[in-house]
Amino acid sequence: MTTQDTDPLTLLGQDRTLCVVRASRVPDPAGLAQALADAGIRLVEFTFTTPGVLDAIAAAAQVPGVGVAAGTVLTETQAEDAIAAGAQLLLTPDVRPDVAAAAHAAGVPVILGALTPTEIGRAIDLGAAAVKIFPAGLGGPGYLRAIHGPFPRVRLIPTGGVNAGNARAFLDAGAFAVGAGTDVVPPDLVERAEHGKIAELAAAFVKTLGD
DSSP: OOSOOOOHHHHHHHHSEEEEEOOSOOSOHHHHHHHHHHHTOOEEEEETTSTTHHHHHHHHTTSTTOEEEEESOOSHHHHHHHHHHTOSEEEOSSOOHHHHHHHHHHTOOEEEEEOSHHHHHHHHHTTOSEEEETTGGGTHHHHHHHHTTTOTTSOEEEOSSOOTTTHHHHHHTTOSOEEEOTTTSOHHHHHTTOHHHHHHHHHHHHHHHOO
């Protein structure tokens, strides 16, 4: 279990970003999480598409001041396993009622993935702490701004297609935070544990977000 209690939603609100890690292996999850945190991204998401994801979550959860999320959570079992490993936040690629129920039962916030207004409304009804707009690159910042019309108080977090060139535009369109992916954590750098280069990419990404 995690040895620190940093609230993931607080981190999202403060840093305005989380980092989504997808790789064939993560040889040093704790070192990666520390490098990202030092660069200004204190919430890291390890996805269930990554082999050994539970071990990665458990290792990163021991780093003080870092928030750890489990991503691409598709089943109730995955949700329960991720929470047991130390995940403080769950994210799904789509609307998953069973995952939402498991998260609520454990007192862990869940961010459900959605794209259309119908899906967003369903995610809200299921008690999502925020809604992940995925793939955000499909509609861009303009779509996010339009979605905020009928859902003005919903925390929207665009992921998929977000990069250093458009992240600020998504925030200006009303995003609560944005999801940084391979623009910050290229799989080859993750797999070689080149944390110095990753920290440089992360710091440059954070800089584009502005004040």
